[in-house]
Amino acid sequence: MGDVKREVARAINLMSDNDLRVTPEREAVLEVLAENIGAHPSAEDIYLATMERHPGIGLATVYRTLDALERVGIVSKLELGASGSRYELNTDVGGHFHHHLICIGCGRITEFNQDLLEHLEKEIEDSTGFQITDHSLRFYGYCAKCREAAKGGETSRS
Amino acid sequence: MGDVKREVARAINLMSDNDLRVTPEREAVLEVLAENIGAHPSAEDIYLATMERHPGIGLATVYRTLDALERVGIVSKLELGASGSRYELNTDVGGHFHHHLICIGCGRITEFNQDLLEHLEKEIEDSTGFQITDHSLRFYGYCAKCREAAKGGETSRS
DNA sequence: GTCTATATGAGAATGAATATCACTTTCGAT
DNA sequence: ATCGAAAGTGATATTCATTCTCATATAGAC
Ligand SMILES: [Zn+2]
Ligand SMILES: [Zn+2]
Ligand SMILES: [Zn+2]
Ligand SMILES: [Zn+2]
Numbered sequence: 001m002g003d004v005k006r007e008v009a010r011a012i013n014l015m016s017d018n019d020l021r022v023t024p025e026r027e028a029v030l031e032v033l034a035e036n037i038g039a040h041p042s043a044e045d046i047y048l049a050t051m052e053r054h055p056g057i058g059l060a061t062v063y064r065t066l067d068a069l070e071r072v073g074i075v076s077k078l079e080l081g082a083s084g085s086r087y088e089l090n091t092d093v094g095g096h097f098h099h100h101l102i103c104i105g106c107g108r109i110t111e112f113n114q115d116l117l118e119h120l121e122k123e124i125e126d127s128t129g130f131q132i133t134d135h136s137l138r139f140y141g142y143c144a145k146c147r148e149a150a151k152g153g154e155t156s157r158s
Numbered sequence: 159m160g161d162v163k164r165e166v167a168r169a170i171n172l173m174s175d176n177d178l179r180v181t182p183e184r185e186a187v188l189e190v191l192a193e194n195i196g197a198h199p200s201a202e203d204i205y206l207a208t209m210e211r212h213p214g215i216g217l218a219t220v221y222r223t224l225d226a227l228e229r230v231g232i233v234s235k236l237e238l239g240a241s242g243s244r245y246e247l248n249t250d251v252g253g254h255f256h257h258h259l260i261c262i263g264c265g266r267i268t269e270f271n272q273d274l275l276e277h278l279e280k281e282i283e284d285s286t287g288f289q290i291t292d293h294s295l296r297f298y299g300y301c302a303k304c305r306e307a308a309k310g311g312e313t314s315r316s
Numbered sequence: 317g318t319c320t321a322t323a324t325g326a327g328a329a330t331g332a333a334t335a336t337c338a339c340t341t342t343c344g345a346t
Numbered sequence: 347a348t349c350g351a352a353a354g355t356g357a358t359a360t361t362c363a364t365t366c367t368c369a370t371a372t373a374g375a376c
Contacts, residue, residue: 021322021373043363058325063364065323081237082333084363101288112282121297124270129302130259136296139279144287179342179353201332216356221333223354240364242332322373329366334359341354346347 007034007091011074018072028054029065033075033089040078040086040100040109078109099137105146165192165249169232176230186212187223191233191247198236198244198258198267236267257295263304 008030015022032041032049041049047062066087069075078086078100086109098111121132142150166188170180178184190199190207199207205220224245227233236244236258244267256269279290300308 023323023373025324056325058327060326060365061324067365068323079237079239081239081243082363085239101282101286101290103288104291110286110288112286114278116278120272120274124259124297128259128268128270129305130261130268130297130299131305132259132297132299133262134298136294136298138294139282139288139290140292140294141288141290147287147289177353181342181354183355214356216358218334218357219355225334226354240332318376320373320375322371324371325369327367330364332361332363334361336359337357339355342352344349344351346349 004031004034007037007089010092011069011089014072014074015069020068020072025050025054025057025061026065026069028057029062030069030089033087037089037091038111040088042084042086044084046087083107099139101139101141101143103143103146104140105142105150108143108145110143162189162192165195165247168250169227169247172230172232173227178226178230183208183212183215183219184223184227186215187220188227188247191245195247195249196269198246200242200244202242204245241265257297259297259299259301261301261304262298263300263308266301266303268301 008027011030011034012022012027015026020026028050029046031053032046036045036049039045043059043063043066046066047057047059050057050062066075066077070077070087074090076088076090078088080086080102097115098113101110101112103109117135117137121135124130125132166185169188169192170185173180173184186208187204189211190204194203194207197203201217201221201224204224205215205217208215208220224233224235228235228245232248234246234248236246238244238260255273256271259268259270261267275293275295279293282288283290
């Protein structure tokens with residue numbers, strides 16, 4: 001599961017580098033994020049988990065912290081529309097270059113790695129004059145588990 | 159600008175095919191959508207424009223209409239998080255296979271066409287068992303106009 | 317330690333989107 | 347054409363994620 005302490009220490013250094021104050025609340029949020037890499041928790045998830053570690057923290061502080069961390073690149077925010085956003089710590093290894101598979105059956109979010117967009121970005125910048133600073137690639141569909149469940153449900157009925 | 163009447167007629171046929179009732183309100187929304195291809199209007203934009211054509215329509219009806227049309231594939235919804243969603247009519251030609259360049263300076267949304275994801279989807283389905291039904295590819299950055307404005311601002315100051 | 321900009325907690329406010337409900341309309345069957 | 351059930355509508359209340367407000371507390375530079 002990666003080294004939680006190391007990830008937190010790394011993030012704290014980045015905070016100082018970016019003139020963000022290191023508070024107990026922010027450290028608690030970072031620990032939660034580091035312990036949940038790959039889980040893509042919501043702000044509410046993070047709030048509840050942080051509560052166990054730092055009782056009394058306010059939900060607004062969690063939002064403010066996530067926002068501050070996102071602005072300096074320590075976390076990524078995955079906006080999912082109506083159902084709210086999800087957050088993830090940008091780990092040192094492979095942090096930024098993965099995309100998401102979003103299951104519309106169960107809501108689970110998995111990842112896959114792929115470059116492939118780099119040279120496409122160059123092409124777009126050259127042909128349109130649009131300067132790209134970020135991108136988002138998502139695939140929606142049904143995860144293996146949901147497909148299995150649907151299959152089971154159908155066969156058991158016929 | 160394409161043929162507005164033809165697009166509306168095509169959409170109305172699709173509505174009937176999908177057991178959606180054709181009402182004056184929905185026709186008015188469709189006309190607005192057909193007249194604004196490429197503009198990526200918000201629900202509020204569509205509401206205001208539809209008002210001119212069908213005074214008294216309710217905002218909720220616009221939302222319900224857009225939702226119904228999206229469910230049967232007549233319109234696409236582009237979820238932009240905090241700033242609300244944008245909608246567009248899926249035209250017959252090239253309707254579905256374009257992606258978006260979203261300017262974080264002025265908010266304008268432009269498009270670019272590209273296949274490229276088809277064979278990647280196959281690869282993902284084979285390697286993960288995830289069945290893909292839809293995808294979303296977006297690039298964020300600064301459009302040519304905003305880059306020009308920023309450049310002008312800088313040089314005029316130094 | 318002092319000081320100032322910044323962060324925090326509690327709860328109010330925001331705003332896009334949805335739900336509710338009484339009433340109206342569509343459209344296939346008669 | 348007309349009838350009736352199912353679906354759609356307008357006005358408005360409600361939801362819910364996120365942001366704002368403001369009084370208080372604290373981090374971090376000196
Ligand atoms: Zn699933
Ligand atoms: Zn991820
Ligand atoms: Zn722009
Ligand atoms: Zn578009």
